[in-house]
Amino acid sequence: MLQEKTPIVSQAVIRRLPIYLRYLQQLHLDEVDTVSSQEMGQDLDINPAQIRKDLAYFGEFGRKGIGYSVPYLIEKIRQILKLDRSLPVALVGAGHLGIALSNYSRLRQAELAIAAIFDKDPQKIGTKIAELVVEPIDRLESRVRELGIRIGIVAVPAAEAQAVVDRMVGAGILGILNFAPTTLRVPGEVHIRYSDVTSELQALAYYVE
């Protein structure tokens, strides 16, 4: 495959963009029109120079002495993250976590919502979760193609996660959010993120004496 000539931005930068976005959207709700990297840095506990550098990868969005226009920067970050189009998500695993994620997803975001739910358990197939009918896992590949899905969520037990991920990759999914407490193998072109409650709690432990 030919390498494209776009600059390679580190994953750490990409991980911070949604944090900036959520913060800016809150400012927008509070009717704040302009924000400096200093203010952003203080509120988010991130070095302002880091914020300026992160955003500069993608263009010249701020103005010296004035700062960033909040609505403009929201629009730009949404474009960078491709949130200006609809990105349907496939969820595998209709257990307690899957149900919680489905309810949450439908509620929170129109453009990045769970569009199909799969399970292998005949007792779960055909049940309704957040207005979606749970489909058999064997339909994963055809539905992913049909719906143009590129993002998958893994909410199955650890022992079943690798097989699910292999099927997702085979179906053409390029981004995976994994909730199973295990490390998974994916080809280089597929991005995987781990949602890890253990790490979150461990970071909190530091602060409790």
Add this chain to the structure above:
Amino acid sequence: MLQEKTPIVSQAVIRRLPIYLRYLQQLHLDEVDTVSSQEMGQDLDINPAQIRKDLAYFGEFGRKGIGYSVPYLIEKIRQILKLDRSLPVALVGAGHLGIALSNYSRLRQAELAIAAIFDKDPQKIGTKIAELVVEPIDRLESRVRELGIRIGIVAVPAAEAQAVVDRMVGAGILGILNFAPTTLRVPGEVHIRYSDVTSELQALAYYVE
């Protein structure tokens, strides 16, 4: 209250320590004894200078030209994060998410496990989740004191989250992991972290063309 004279380490540093820990524990399982900050940086996609700086806040753990001893660094990070003692956790919310978290927590970590589950729903109170009986929310304060709990997990709907957090803070909880999709107010001495599936998916969206 008197300010202690320990150096103030930024939250960003503390957030990276569990990532280092999980990585080192995997190396340990793979029987790797020594690792350099270069190798760590490459595997974790974090600048090696950042890793050295993060660890140097807490002491001189590595040796020039040799790197870090894996078991020694595991022990040190566990000490820094206070994972060398037992830290019971209170969970409020026995819905689908709460059940998923309880099952996960009991499975994964002995020293940082959910020790009590609370809900206000009479239908849930008295039911058993992961060997724990769901208790009425009115017992939160007394049980937190009794069990010496300092960490709480919020798994209730957004509209109820602030009231739960207020009760947790009143009961003496100092670290809160919030799953409700809303921003919450806590006093300065309390640390709150947000588990945000939306941000995780948004960061993935960048990679799927």
